[in-house]
Amino acid sequence: MEREPLFNRKTAISYKTEEKTVMRGYNLSDLAEEGYSFYDALFILFQGRIPTSAEEKMLKYEMGEFMEHSMSPSAASAISVIAGRPNLPTAVAASIMTFGGVHGPGAAHGYMMNKYLERGRKEGKTIDEIAKTLVDEYLDAGEPVMGMGQPQHRDGDPRAEPTHLKQEELEIDGVYLKLQRAVEKHFHERRAREGRSFVGVNVVGAANTALMDIGFSPNAGWCIGSVSRGYSCAAHAIYNMKRGRAWAASRNEPMVQMLDLSLIKYIGPEDREVPSQEERQEYAQNQKESGEYEKWVI
Amino acid sequence: MGDLKKKTIGNLDSPKLPYDYSTRPYGTVPMDTTRPQFRWVSEVAYKNVHRIVSRGYDTTELVEQGYGIVDILFVDFQARIPLIEEEKMLNYIMILALEDGLSMPAALSRIVARSKTFLTQACGASILAFGHAYGAYSSFGNMLIESLAEVENEGKTMREVASAVVKEKLDDPALGVSSLMLKDPAAKRMFARADKLGVAGKYIKFTKELVAAAQEISPEPVDLDMLGATGACMMDLGFTPEATWAIIAITRSFGAGAHYIEEVERESYTQLGQELTSKDLYDGPEDQMVPPLADRDKFAIPAQTFTLEGWRKAFDERKLLQGSGFAIEEHVKDPSKKT
Numbered sequence: 001m002e003r004e005p006l007f008n009r010k011t012a013i014s015y016k017t018e019e020k021t022v023m024r025g026y027n028l029s030d031l032a033e034e035g036y037s038f039y040d041a042l043f044i045l046f047q048g049r050i051p052t053s054a055e056e057k058m059l060k061y062e063m064g065e066f067m068e069h070s071m072s073p074s075a076a077s078a079i080s081v082i083a084g085r086p087n088l089p090t091a092v093a094a095s096i097m098t099f100g101g102v103h104g105p106g107a108a109h110g111y112m113m114n115k116y117l118e119r120g121r122k123e124g125k126t127i128d129e130i131a132k133t134l135v136d137e138y139l140d141a142g143e144p145v146m147g148m149g150q151p152q153h154r155d156g157d158p159r160a161e162p163t164h165l166k167q168e169e170l171e172i173d174g175v176y177l178k179l180q181r182a183v184e185k186h187f188h189e190r191r192a193r194e195g196r197s198f199v200g201v202n203v204v205g206a207a208n209t210a211l212m213d214i215g216f217s218p219n220a221g222w223c224i225g226s227v228s229r230g231y232s233c234a235a236h237a238i239y240n241m242k243r244g245r246a247w248a249a250s251r252n253e254p255m256v257q258m259l260d261l262s263l264i265k266y267i268g269p270e271d272r273e274v275p276s277q278e279e280r281q282e283y284a285q286n287q288k289e290s291g292e293y294e295k296w297v298i
Numbered sequence: 299m300g301d302l303k304k305k306t307i308g309n310l311d312s313p314k315l316p317y318d319y320s321t322r323p324y325g326t327v328p329m330d331t332t333r334p335q336f337r338w339v340s341e342v343a344y345k346n347v348h349r350i351v352s353r354g355y356d357t358t359e360l361v362e363q364g365y366g367i368v369d370i371l372f373v374d375f376q377a378r379i380p381l382i383e384e385e386k387m388l389n390y391i392m393i394l395a396l397e398d399g400l401s402m403p404a405a406l407s408r409i410v411a412r413s414k415t416f417l418t419q420a421c422g423a424s425i426l427a428f429g430h431a432y433g434a435y436s437s438f439g440n441m442l443i444e445s446l447a448e449v450e451n452e453g454k455t456m457r458e459v460a461s462a463v464v465k466e467k468l469d470d471p472a473l474g475v476s477s478l479m480l481k482d483p484a485a486k487r488m489f490a491r492a493d494k495l496g497v498a499g500k501y502i503k504f505t506k507e508l509v510a511a512a513q514e515i516s517p518e519p520v521d522l523d524m525l526g527a528t529g530a531c532m533m534d535l536g537f538t539p540e541a542t543w544a545i546i547a548i549t550r551s552f553g554a555g556a557h558y559i560e561e562v563e564r565e566s567y568t569q570l571g572q573e574l575t576s577k578d579l580y581d582g583p584e585d586q587m588v589p590p591l592a593d594r595d596k597f598a599i600p601a602q603t604f605t606l607e608g609w610r611k612a613f614d615e616r617k618l619l620q621g622s623g624f625a626i627e628e629h630v631k632d633p634s635k636k637t
Binding site: 219228 | 305307324325326327328329330333334335336337338339340341342343344345347348349350351352356357358360361362365366367368369370371374375386389390392393394396397398399400401402404405408409416417418419421422423425426427428429430436477478480481482483484487488491538540541543544545547548549551552553555556557558559560561564565632633634635636
């Protein structure tokens with residue numbers, strides 16, 4: 001049997017022989033036999049080190065709280081994709097791919113923190129001062145401060161504050177939590193000064209802060225959060241695959257289905273006649289010159 | 299909308315149509331008020347402004363009580379808190395599933411990374427590597443279920459059923475028995491761990507019978523492989539084949555994330571059109587002149603056949619062009635209970 005990989009690379013992550021699979025120098029089977037946890041293994045994968053007990057506990061907490069979020073873009077994607085009954089991994093992949101600039105933007109939050117910490121260091125500012133700068137610059141520019149606000153949990157994300165507290169309880173509140181706490185303080189103060197409503201910290205602001213304080217890079221943290229969510233999205237996809245009706249449009253179901261035609265609300269151009277090919281050029285020219293179409297361009 | 303007067307277009311006034319196309323209405327469908335409107339229906343989880351609740355458990359309370367994602371996989375997929383031994387077994391399995399060197403999920407992740415994408419695209423792409431050959435947990439698990447149903451319903455012994463399965467599927471990548479782990483003890487250690495933790499059940503027992511049956515008839519040495527070990531352990535932990543398929547594929551996706559990062563750190567991006575394919579790798583039709591468009595009908599050979607014999611002959615000829623798809627025959631199944 002051909003056992004050469006399809007893709008050759010020099011890699012510092014792992015190797016696999018007929019005898020063993022080794023990640024960052026540790027035989028995976030030996031790690032499991034020794035009683036290390038899956039969370040420990042993720043530290044080894046992304047950081048090449050065995051974590052302290054407190055760090056391991058923090059990661060366990062973070063992954064547990066981030067895994068399930070019920071009705072969110074990621075779960076909605078998984079459910080939509082499985083409606084066509086492709087292979088299950090397709091729906092799971094789609095769910096993880098929903099994570100971008102808004103849904104769980106862990107990497108972006110991490111890069112933001114690193115940028116301002118470095119700036120504070122270079123400019124000789126305290127963490128509190130650089131946090132105020134961060135908040136003012138974002139809000140002055142009309143941009144949301146990453147890590148703040150959650151559209152569904154309007155009075156405070158149930159996962160966020162407890163994560164901060166857990167980090168403090170475990171005494172692993174490093175420079176990132178200090179910065180995040182200071183960002184939240186200045187963010188709340190400014191909104192209060194401007195007479196605006198309370199917007200709490202969200203799970204990215206809390207959990208990604210913890211991940212950074214326990215040594216994960218922005219992208220590693222993003223990976224951990226996004227992929228953890230994949231598990232629950234798989235459950236939502238399987239539930240719909242096994243208990244729901246394919247295509248999600250049947251009129252035989254007691255409830256209107258997700259893709260029922262009656263749910264379409266169309267607000268585009270009025271119905272119009274298709275021009276013949278003989279009419280086409282003149283029609284197209286007029287259409288282009290009128291410019292009416294431009295308001296529909298997306 | 300709905301009353302647009304139109305002239306006839308193309309074949310749309312053909313009497314062969316079962317309807318008069320020109321009179322078909324425009325306009326959206328009115329709201330269906332005879333049934334309750336669409337709602338997000340789920341047995342898995344809900345949330346409100348204040349809480350996220352999975353199978354009845356508040357997820358923040360779960361983690362505050364010391365449960366982790368390994369426990370919560372049991373909650374989400376099985377609606378129960380696992381025994382400590384079950385959590386330990388799943389934890390063990392997930393460590394083994396995390397990395398596998400430059401395997402297909404890692405390769406897919408790295409290829410996607412080369413296009414300067416988000417990390418999440420690469421992680422998602424890695425999951426697409428899991429099918430019915432690589433990481434065939436759905437196929438393997440459903441085979442176990444069907445086999446054990448035969449044992450229970452038809453009064454056969456496990457060995458009898460295992461022998462029949464092996465006879466039919468000895469070379470099937472979803473058998474769970476192969477030559478892949480002859481020198482690596484990890485798969486057998488996993489079964490030993492399941493025994494030690496007291497979580498081994500009928501699926502592990504039957505898989506051991508599969509191994510024994512395969513070893514009896516295989517011309518080459520074979521043994522339990524990681525698919526068989528992982529799949530059987532997951533089933534004995536109560537996970538369905540589909541849940542197993544997803545959980546293992548997602549677990550590998552963490553490793554794929556590290557491969558994405560390393561690819562970006564150590565390698566360069568690839569531009570559209572950058573990669574060449576040597577003619578040494580090409581064994582298709584010889585290079586040929588493009589005929590003038592005006593002469594198209596002199597050169598073009600129509601695909602239509604009009605007799606069954608002609609159809610068969612054309613079909614077999616088309617199989618010879620690799621990449622045409624005619625040599626592949628597969629069954630696309632509908633796993634739905636309701637379609």
